[in-house]
Amino acid sequence: MPSQTELLLAAFGTGLIAPLFLVLSRDFAGAASARAFAALMLIAALHMFHNALPPALHQWSYLVQSAAPACFWIACRYAFVDTDEDRRIHWVMAVYSVAGPLLHLLLGQPLAWHGVLKQIPQILEYLLILLGLWEVISHWHGDLMEARRRLRVGVMLATGLAVGWSIVSFNLRLAGPESRQMAIIASILVISWCLLQGRKELWRPGQASNAGNVANNGNPSNAVAGEHLMSEPEPSAQSDDLLKLQHCMSSGFYRQEGLTLSHLAKQLRMPEYRLRAVINQHLNFNNFNEYLNSLRIGEAAVRLRQEPDTPISNIALDVGYRSMSSFNRAFRRCHDTTPTLFREQGHSNSSNANIAHPDDTRLQVASSLDIADFAQHPPSITK
Numbered sequence: 001m002p003s004q005t006e007l008l009l010a011a012f013g014t015g016l017i018a019p020l021f022l023v024l025s026r027d028f029a030g031a032a033s034a035r036a037f038a039a040l041m042l043i044a045a046l047h048m049f050h051n052a053l054p055p056a057l058h059q060w061s062y063l064v065q066s067a068a069p070a071c072f073w074i075a076c077r078y079a080f081v082d083t084d085e086d087r088r089i090h091w092v093m094a095v096y097s098v099a100g101p102l103l104h105l106l107l108g109q110p111l112a113w114h115g116v117l118k119q120i121p122q123i124l125e126y127l128l129i130l131l132g133l134w135e136v137i138s139h140w141h142g143d144l145m146e147a148r149r150r151l152r153v154g155v156m157l158a159t160g161l162a163v164g165w166s167i168v169s170f171n172l173r174l175a176g177p178e179s180r181q182m183a184i185i186a187s188i189l190v191i192s193w194c195l196l197q198g199r200k201e202l203w204r205p206g207q208a209s210n211a212g213n214v215a216n217n218g219n220p221s222n223a224v225a226g227e228h229l230m231s232e233p234e235p236s237a238q239s240d241d242l243l244k245l246q247h248c249m250s251s252g253f254y255r256q257e258g259l260t261l262s263h264l265a266k267q268l269r270m271p272e273y274r275l276r277a278v279i280n281q282h283l284n285f286n287n288f289n290e291y292l293n294s295l296r297i298g299e300a301a302v303r304l305r306q307e308p309d310t311p312i313s314n315i316a317l318d319v320g321y322r323s324m325s326s327f328n329r330a331f332r333r334c335h336d337t338t339p340t341l342f343r344e345q346g347h348s349n350s351s352n353a354n355i356a357h358p359d360d361t362r363l364q365v366a367s368s369l370d371i372a373d374f375a376q377h378p379p380s381i382t383k
Contacts, residue, residue, distance in 0.1 A: 002051040002177075009181040010048035013188060017041045020192045023199065031203040036075035037195060043068045044188060048181055059105055066101050066121065069128035070094035072159075076135040079202065080143070080152060090131055097124040133159060142261055142288035144280035146273075147198025154194035158187035241278045244268050254295040255320040261288045293330045296320050300331065304343040312339050 002010075021041045028034035043065055050061050073094055077087060104110075104117035136152050143149050165183040195202070248268055253259070265272045276288075285291040296319040303315050316327035316339075331339050 005178050006048075006181060007052060009178060009185065010045075010052065013048050013181065013185045014045045016185065016188050016192060017045050020188075020195060023196065028199065028203040031078070033075050033078035034203055036071045036078065037191070039071045040068060040075060041188070043071065044184055048184060051177065063098075063101050063105055066125065067098045069125040069132070070097050073128040073132040073135070076132040076155065080135050080148065081139070090128075093124045093131075094128060097121045097128060129159070129163065139287060139289070143286070144276045144288060144291075145198075145201060145286050146276070146280075147194075147201040148286070151194040151198060151202065154190045158190045161190070162187040239278070239282075241268075241270060241274055242282050244270065245275070245278055249295060254292055255299075255318065257320055257322050259292060259320065292320075294334070297331055297334045300327070300339070301335065301342065304339055305346065308343065312343070315339075 021038050024034045024038040024041075046061060047065055047068075050058070050065070053061055073090065077090070098121075100117040100121035104113060107113065107117075133156070136155050140149070140152055143152070161183045165180065245268065248264070253264070253267065256263075261272060261275065265275045268275065279285050279288065279291050283291065285294075300315050300319045303310065303318075304312070307315070313324055316324055319327075321327035321330070328338060331337075331342070335342055337345070
């Protein structure tokens with residue numbers, strides 16, 4: 001039976017979880033990462049009350065808790081990764097980490113299947129935690145959303161507190177279950193603060209990835225990808241930082257191979273946090289690589305149509321890609337086709353290109369555009 005201290009800590013932790021769970025489930029139920037974080041909150045509450053449950057329910061409680069690593073990876077994957085990178089193997093691991101123990105329990109826990117249905121899923125649980133942390137760490141430097149950058153720090157800190165201390169204290173028998181509950185409560189406080197502070201920025205209504213197919217007005221020369229082609233900023237948004245960025249990019253600075261946010265900030269003589277704010281708040285990009293790809297693929301799309309004799313590999317190198325594989329991958333994300341097919345289809349496909357805008361508004365590219373104009377004045381889009 002749990003001690004009175006354990007019960008008080010469990011009640012206190014659940015009291016902290018309840019408001020966050022209600023906010024996530026009520027206001028942001030449409031976001032996969034919000035649902036995954038809400039599921040994690042419920043699993044944490046169950047974990048803290050585990051010892052208070054009847055012994056007959058312990059196996060089912062363990063089963064539900066085994067879903068925590070999968071929920072953690074799902075939350076990190078959808079909260080921190082903008083790209084549509086293939087994660088099928090990760091999804092198989094996540095499903096098997098839960099389905100294996102469930103099947104093992106339903107079959108009466110046969111010893112013959114213990115390794116396949118219990119031990120392997122346990123290994124996958126550790127791998128899913130590591131994969132979740134990798135989703136947090138990867139693309140950290142190029143993340144333009146301040147709320148999401150804070151959440152990355154919060155997730156790393158919370159994971160270290162909850163997982164690190166729980167494992168170390170349990171294996172080395174340094175403290176009792178009360179200390180592990182306190183570590184979980186501290187983690188909940190960190191995550192709750194980060195999510196509640198940045199919830200409106202993290203899960204804006206209609207928010208979508210900036211990658212996709214760009215809309216145009218039917219002119220094949222206007223099939224230019226990316227949300228750098230956006231509506232004219234309000235007069236108040238015409239800051240010096242934005243003008244400096246536009247001037248730099250219109251000169252073709254985006255064509256440099258290996259261009260990073262810090263390199264661009266040095267070129268503009270601008271602090272990185274201000275540059276992130278300009279691209280995120282005025283241009284509606286959440287990730288620096290997506291912003292860069294939109295500029296590069298925008299020019300490439302124009303040249304593919306206007307320079308039919310120029311090898312595609314030359315165009316890819318000219319706009320800043322080191323390899324054809326990275327160029328093809330970025331181009332497919334923007335136009336849902338390969339550069340070769342895009343060039344061949346010409347007029348027939350140009351009228352079908354479209355892109356998902358953060359406001360779900362159909363964007364249209366200005367009607368007249370050539371390479372010289374693109375280099376000097378990146379085209380604008382009107383709603």
